[in-house]
Amino acid sequence: MISFSLRRFTTTSLARAADKSRFVPLSGTYPKGFKVGGLHCGVKKNGNLDLAILTSDIPGSVAAGVFTTNKFKAAPVLVSQSVLKQTDGVNVNAIVVNSGCANAVTGEGGMTDANLMVDTVDRALGNSRPSTLVMSTGVIGQRLPIQKITDGIPKLIASGLGDSHEHWLNCAKAICTTDTFPKLVSKQFAVNGITYTLAGLAKGAGMICPNMATLLGFFVTDAPVSQPALHSILKHATDRSFNCISVDGDMSTNDTISAIANGAAGGATITEGTPEFKVLQDEITGFAQQLAQLVVRDGEGATKFVTIRVEDALSYTDAKQVASSISNSALVKTALYGKDANWGRILCATGYAGVEVVPAKTNVSFVPSDGSAELKLLVNGEPENVDEARALEILEAEDLEIVVQLGTGGGAAAKFWTCDFSHEYVTINGDYRS
Numbered sequence: 001m002i003s004f005s006l007r008r009f010t011t012t013s014l015a016r017a018a019d020k021s022r023f024v025p026l027s028g029t030y031p032k033g034f035k036v037g038g039l040h041c042g043v044k045k046n047g048n049l050d051l052a053i054l055t056s057d058i059p060g061s062v063a064a065g066v067f068t069t070n071k072f073k074a075a076p077v078l079v080s081q082s083v084l085k086q087t088d089g090v091n092v093n094a095i096v097v098n099s100g101c102a103n104a105v106t107g108e109g110g111m112t113d114a115n116l117m118v119d120t121v122d123r124a125l126g127n128s129r130p131s132t133l134v135m136s137t138g139v140i141g142q143r144l145p146i147q148k149i150t151d152g153i154p155k156l157i158a159s160g161l162g163d164s165h166e167h168w169l170n171c172a173k174a175i176c177t178t179d180t181f182p183k184l185v186s187k188q189f190a191v192n193g194i195t196y197t198l199a200g201l202a203k204g205a206g207m208i209c210p211n212m213a214t215l216l217g218f219f220v221t222d223a224p225v226s227q228p229a230l231h232s233i234l235k236h237a238t239d240r241s242f243n244c245i246s247v248d249g250d251m252s253t254n255d256t257i258s259a260i261a262n263g264a265a266g267g268a269t270i271t272e273g274t275p276e277f278k279v280l281q282d283e284i285t286g287f288a289q290q291l292a293q294l295v296v297r298d299g300e301g302a303t304k305f306v307t308i309r310v311e312d313a314l315s316y317t318d319a320k321q322v323a324s325s326i327s328n329s330a331l332v333k334t335a336l337y338g339k340d341a342n343w344g345r346i347l348c349a350t351g352y353a354g355v356e357v358v359p360a361k362t363n364v365s366f367v368p369s370d371g372s373a374e375l376k377l378l379v380n381g382e383p384e385n386v387d388e389a390r391a392l393e394i395l396e397a398e399d400l401e402i403v404v405q406l407g408t409g410g411g412a413a414a415k416f417w418t419c420d421f422s423h424e425y426v427t428i429n430g431d432y433r434s
Contacts, residue, residue, distance in 0.1 A: 020181045023294055028165050028186035031197040031222035033058040033264035037160040037167050038174025041152025043100035043138070043145055050100045051152045052174035053161065054218065055125060056093040058262035063092035064231035065133065065258040066238045074104030074254040075114040076134040083118065083130045089227040094132040095218055095258060096121045096153065097175045099203070103136040103144050104253040113146045120150045124157045135216045135256050137203060138177055172201040175216055179203055183294040189283045191276050194267045196223040198287050202242075204295040215242060215255045217291060223280060224263030226271045233281045234259045241288035244320065245296050246327040246418045259284075293417050302419035304336050307401040309367075311413045318355035319414035322404065325353035327418035337420035341366070341391035343377040350404055361407025366391065369399035380407075 036054045043050040065084055067077050083092065096117050103110045114134050121132040136144070161167065172182035186199040200219025225233070238257050263269070270276045297305050308326050313319035326332055329349040335342040343364050350357060364378040375391055376384050394400055 020298060023183075023297060024169075024181050025165075025184055025186070028168060028184065028199065029188055029197055030163055030165075030168055030186055030199045031220055031262070031264065033222055033262045034199070034220050034260075035161040035163055035167070036171040037156055037162060038170035038172075039152060039156050039160050041098075041155075042148035043098050048176075049170060049174035050098055051149060051156060052095075052097040052099075052171045053121065053153065053156050054095045054171060054220065054260075055157075055161065056220070056260055056262040056264075058093070058264045060091060061093040061260050061262040062225065062227040062230055063087075063089045063133065063258060063260045064227065064234045065256060066234055068253060068255040070253045070255075072105055072253045074102055074136060074140075075106055075110035076103055076117075076136045077254060077256060078111065079114040079118060080133045080135070080256060080258070083133055086130060089231065091128065092131050092133060092260065093127065093262070094121050094125060095135065095260070096132055097135040097137070097216060098144065098149055099137050099175050099177050101136060101138040101142050101144050102140045102254050104140040106141070106143050109143055113144045113149075116146060117149060117153070120153045121157070124154045133218075133256075133258050135175075135218075135254070135258075137175065137216050137254055140253060168199065168201070172203075175201065175203040177203065179298055181298060183291060183298070185287065185290050185294070187283075187287060189279075191223070191270070191279050192267065194265060196221060196265050196267075198284065200287060200291050202291045202295055204298070215257070215295060217242065217256075218258045218260070219284070219287065219291070220260045220262070221284075222263065222265040223261055224265075224267055224269045225261040225280065226269055229270055229272045229277055229280075230259055230261050232272055233277075233284050236281055237285040237288040240285050241292040242295075244289075244323070244414070244416045245292045246324065246416065257288075296417045296419050299419035303398070303422055304395075304420040305399050306336060306418050306420070307399075308416040308418060309401055309403045309413065310406065310415075311403065312405045312408055312410060313412040313414070314356050314408050314410035316412050316414055318410075319406075319412050320416070321355050322350050322353040322357075322406065323414050323416035325349045326402065326404070327416045330421060333418070333421040336395065337422050339392055339395040341377065341386060341388065341395065343386075346402060346404065347378065350406070356406070356408050356410075358407035361405075363403075363405040363407070365403050366394050367401040367403055368394045369397050369401070374403070
């Protein structure tokens with residue numbers, strides 16, 4: 001008879017997610033000419049904020065968006081794409097978002113509801129139509145309680161919009177679903193001596209995978225930017241931020257990242273190919289990465305924030321593909337949760353990523369977040385005699401970095417951000433609809 005020993009986990013041995021309220025800003029500096037807010041209109045049964053609106057007071061605002069590649073695109077995704085196509089992204093000056101219901105896989109009725117949200121905002125603002133982008137997030141396959149939303153829109157516009165930090169925070173809270181904290185970031189930067197401001201918010205905690213997922217985000221700036229330049233910058237920034245994160249490997253139906261620029265801070269219009277364009281692109285890319293990392297930190301049940309850095313690939317695309325493969329490996333993610341330095345899982349995910357690797361020159365290491373020396377796990381294809389106590393010390397921390405060098409001599413590198421899989425993730429997603 002073959003006997004088996006069972007590995008038993010106790011509640012005291014399992015990792016716990018840290019309090020993430022420290023990521024919520026207590027103040028902020030926000031772009032000129034924008035007003036935002038949130039209220040509870042009745043989509044959510046728990047009384048939490050569930051309707052958000054952002055508007056620009058400046059005529060001629062330009063907008064851009066990037067959207068899910070899922071075949072079952074939700075109605076608000078299709079409507080927002082249509083608005084941008086009809087307007088060429090010009091004179092689009094508002095965004096409306098509901099949480100609690102995704103309005104996805106809802107047929108023609110869902111399209112009618114999404115269009116009605118756009119029309120209701122445009123009427124309340126006195127806009128030429130269409131001038132509003134629309135987003136929804138929540139449960140798939142259910143119709144919106146559209147009357148509650150259309151009743152709430154004019155109320156929010158009439159008395160709930162403003163430009164204070166509280167207004168921005170309420171807007172961020174109103175787009176949350178399983179998020180444990182609202183994600184809001186703001187910053188200032190200078191171009192040719194003129195100070196410009198960026199503000200952005202995002203939601204997402206589960207169904208997060210490259211090419212976005214149940215991920216909504218929008219950021220705005222008072223910098224003057226042409227619409228083609230804004231679209232180019234948004235695509236570049238998203239490819240290096242929101243498309244470089246993974247919580248659980250599931251891509252949803254509603255993911256949308258949009259941007260609006262109103263030029264309220266003045267200066268010459270920034271166009272592609274200019275030095276100012278490169279400065280703005282770099283600023284927005286770094287800003288988008290900061291927002292995207294907050295989404296990973298709030299991964300459903302996550303106890304760890306993990307940076308995957310892949311180096312010495314033949315190309316950026318190859319490096320990104322390997323980083324994605326490691327980030328989406330359930331075996332890697334569960335090992336991280338269990339504080340198990342099982343680097344074989346990392347190597348396995350590297351090997352099936354489908355890109356050029358030189359096994360005899362491949363290196364793998366853990367880099368701790370406290371700045372202390374890296375822990376080498378694999379050097380030139382040969383396993384190290386790993387100090388398990390040191391590995392456990394690194395894996396006990398909330399933040400760590402995994403570095404993989406592919407040994408190709410190509411020198412290209414990429415980063416991904418991911419988290420672990422915990423028991424709480426199963427609990428959250430096992431009863432999400434209830």
